[in-house]
Amino acid sequence: MTVSLMASYRCPEDSGAFDAHYRDVHIPLVLAIPGLQSLTVNRVTKHLMGDDRPYMIVVMAFADREAFDAAMASDENKAAGRDVMSFAKGLVSLMVSESETVHP
C-alpha cells in the first residue's frame, strides 16, 4: 500500500492553456518532489454517469507515510503547491489517500 497525494481538477475555461501549463511547468515541479514513486495522470475522456465530473484526476504516490510526510514538508512540494494555486485555484481539490493496486 502506498500513500498518495491526489488532485482532482474540474474543467478549466481554457483547457488548452491549462494542459500546456500542467505539462510544461507543473509536471516537472512534481517530479522534483523527493521520494515521489510515480505520478499518474488520468484525463477524463467521457463521462458515463453520476454527479461528479472531474476533468483530470492525478495520483502522486509515495512508498509509505514517512516518505509522504517528508515529501509534503519539502521545499519542492511547496513550490509545486504554489504553482497549483497559480493555474488551478478554484478548480483543484486535494486529498491524501491510501492506494492499493491489485492485478487479476
Place this chain on the structure above:
Amino acid sequence: MTVSLMASYRCPEDSGAFDAHYRDVHIPLVLAIPGLQSLTVNRVTKHLMGDDRPYMIVVMAFADREAFDAAMASDENKAAGRDVMSFAKGLVSLMVSESETVHP
C-alpha cells in the same frame, strides 16, 4: 497510455457495510472482467482543500481502447455494473479516462 474505467464514490452512510461489500463482492466481480490489467483503489484518508470530497476513487486499467471496448461489452462487466447499482446508486460517478504514469 492505458484506457481506464474510473469510479468516484461519495461517502456512504454506512461505510463499514459499504467497505465490506466492496471488498468481498465487488472486487472479485471486477477482477473477472476480461482484459483488466490492474485495479487501483485509492481510499481518501484526509481532505486537504477544494470542493470535491470523494470517499474513494478507483481506476480499472486496460491496455488500450480495443481491450477497453471488449471489456465493457463483456458479461462480466455487466455483472459488475449491476452490482455497483445495488450498493452505490447515487454515490458513484463513472468515467472513461486515458491514464499515463511517469516515474521520476
